[in-house]
Amino acid sequence: MAAPATDAASGTPPLAPTGGHPQRWLILGVICLAQLVVLIDNTVLNVAIPSLTRELDASTSDVQWMINAYALVQSGLLLTAGNAADRYGRKKLLLAGLAIFGIGSLAAGLSQTSAQLIAARAGMGVGGALLLTTTLAVIVQIFSDTERVKAIAIWSTVSSLGFAMGPLLGGVMLDHFWWGAIFLINLPVAALGLFAVAALVPESKSKQGDRPDLLGALLSTIGMTAVVFAIISGPEHGWGSGRVLVSAAVGVLVLVGFALWELKIPYPMLDMHFFQNRKFVGAVAGAILVAFGMTGSLYLLTQHLQFVLGYEPLDAGLRTAPMALMVVLLNLTGLGPRVLLKIGAPLTIAAGMALVSAGLAAIALMSGDGYGGMLLGLVVMGAGVALSMPAMANTIMSAIPPEKAGVGGGINGTLAEFGNGLGVAVLGAVLNARFAALVPGAVGAASLPAALASASGPEERAAISDAFASGLETSQLVGAVAVLAGGLLAAVLLWRAEQSEKKTQKPEQKEKPQKPDGAVPETPASA
Numbered sequence: 001m002a003a004p005a006t007d008a009a010s011g012t013p014p015l016a017p018t019g020g021h022p023q024r025w026l027i028l029g030v031i032c033l034a035q036l037v038v039l040i041d042n043t044v045l046n047v048a049i050p051s052l053t054r055e056l057d058a059s060t061s062d063v064q065w066m067i068n069a070y071a072l073v074q075s076g077l078l079l080t081a082g083n084a085a086d087r088y089g090r091k092k093l094l095l096a097g098l099a100i101f102g103i104g105s106l107a108a109g110l111s112q113t114s115a116q117l118i119a120a121r122a123g124m125g126v127g128g129a130l131l132l133t134t135t136l137a138v139i140v141q142i143f144s145d146t147e148r149v150k151a152i153a154i155w156s157t158v159s160s161l162g163f164a165m166g167p168l169l170g171g172v173m174l175d176h177f178w179w180g181a182i183f184l185i186n187l188p189v190a191a192l193g194l195f196a197v198a199a200l201v202p203e204s205k206s207k208q209g210d211r212p213d214l215l216g217a218l219l220s221t222i223g224m225t226a227v228v229f230a231i232i233s234g235p236e237h238g239w240g241s242g243r244v245l246v247s248a249a250v251g252v253l254v255l256v257g258f259a260l261w262e263l264k265i266p267y268p269m270l271d272m273h274f275f276q277n278r279k280f281v282g283a284v285a286g287a288i289l290v291a292f293g294m295t296g297s298l299y300l301l302t303q304h305l306q307f308v309l310g311y312e313p314l315d316a317g318l319r320t321a322p323m324a325l326m327v328v329l330l331n332l333t334g335l336g337p338r339v340l341l342k343i344g345a346p347l348t349i350a351a352g353m354a355l356v357s358a359g360l361a362a363i364a365l366m367s368g369d370g371y372g373g374m375l376l377g378l379v380v381m382g383a384g385v386a387l388s389m390p391a392m393a394n395t396i397m398s399a400i401p402p403e404k405a406g407v408g409g410g411i412n413g414t415l416a417e418f419g420n421g422l423g424v425a426v427l428g429a430v431l432n433a434r435f436a437a438l439v440p441g442a443v444g445a446a447s448l449p450a451a452l453a454s455a456s457g458p459e460e461r462a463a464i465s466d467a468f469a470s471g472l473e474t475s476q477l478v479g480a481v482a483v484l485a486g487g488l489l490a491a492v493l494l495w496r497a498e499q500s501e502k503k504t505q506k507p508e509q510k511e512k513p514q515k516p517d518g519a520v521p522e523t524p525a526s527a
Helices: 024-047 049-055 060-088 090-109 114-142 145-176 186-200 214-237 242-264 272-276 278-308 313-332 335-343 345-366 371-398 402-438 448-454 458-511
Strands: none
Touching: 024 049, 024 060, 024 090, 024 114, 024 145, 024 186, 049 060, 049 278, 060 090, 060 114, 060 214, 060 402, 090 114, 090 186, 114 145, 114 371, 114 402, 145 313, 145 335, 145 371, 214 242, 242 272, 272 278, 278 313, 278 345, 278 371, 278 402, 278 458, 313 335, 313 371, 335 345, 335 371, 345 371, 345 458, 371 402, 371 458, 402 458, 448 458
16 A cells, blocks of 8 residues: 655655544644633733733823733734745744744833833734734645534634633732733743644644735734724814824825735735635634633723722632633533534524623623623623634634645634724723813823822712713623624625625525446535
8 A cells, every 4th residue: 555645845754635644633732732822812912901001100091001002003903914824834933932022021021111012012013913814724625524513613622721821820910029020921832832842733824825915914004003092092183183193094005005006916825816705804804803802891891890890800800700610611521512503603603792792782781880890791792702703713714725725724813903903992992082181180191000199089989980980881782782783784795795605605505416326425524
């Protein structure tokens, strides 16, 4: 018998046509570890907001840029990194991403000013972009279609685990060390990830990868940064100010230029023709809004728990964990994938997004008197994310050719990071605008700690706290409406796309020639 063929690029056996790579589940664990490093850092900074405000004298805008610099750099580089991964090798970029992320974490932990921390976070975003493009792409390469839904559900569970572990680890570190320790804890995880990826993950790349679109990456980064800068600056400088209007106009024009450039070049960072696929567009809308609701609400809740309800950082982190733990529970038990396979992507996404919206509304309306209402909202949101997130990721990756898996991972990551940054910016802007409107004078434009410190007595402090709570309620309700509307739109688009596919498949099935007598029908591998 002839020896099995090998991939010339990596020297590894080719993937089985139905069963996937023989070590696929172990590899999934390795790439999820690499992903966990990045995702923990998406949320760990939220718990440190009060510490950063006090020790670095950071303003509300500074804190938002500390969070958004990381997300915006990732958003701008993910698509280019995806193209590079498809061309040069996904394993290589995983290793490079872990190394760069570790170096950036060290620089962030040793920062002495807000500007230094923002710059270090931007550097960490470069490493994060290299990592996030490859994790989902590797899953597509090593798993068969029948197992991919389960694998993506586990991948989504790790996303939520990182979402929960960030505040918890941040709270533990802040209770015992200074704020820089929340970044230094990334170093041993990055080192372990480097060793495991080098030992276990097979190299994979396209035979003819596309050239990186550097100008497209630059345009997308500038455009998104300008738009979010306008949103962040709105409450402080006024929505009609020249600074805000110019930033918004520059952002929109650059993003339009980005789209035109992508349509013109032979090797686009983002193939704009994907947006002619209604299934893809529906999943895109849902992915942005789930990230919008999750990250924006966490940004607000950590401040509410610490500033208004008076919890210590660790206690605040523990009280935001139920949402992520609900996601982990439902996906590890297989409920999310089973629901998706039974009722289909449109209904699954509609139900999930409705639950996310209901959870946001419950937090807004029921958390004023204590933690009980907030707990209910977090659990409901977790159930919604467990249903919708794997369904949307699987839909996006299914709409993209396998040889473009790196680009697909980049698109999915870009949507998540853009939604994260937009959630913090938009909901934070709504909170600040409402807070400034309710607290008169210069105090209303400052951060909450500055406003409380400037209060002349207990009554004024109580009024300021009530104003902040009112701003929180308003911003959460805005998020709930946006998520619900986006969820319904995504579900309608997906349903119409599926109906159109069924109509086109029926004539093709009639014309399909029959197999010769005695041929053994192919059977899919069991999940």
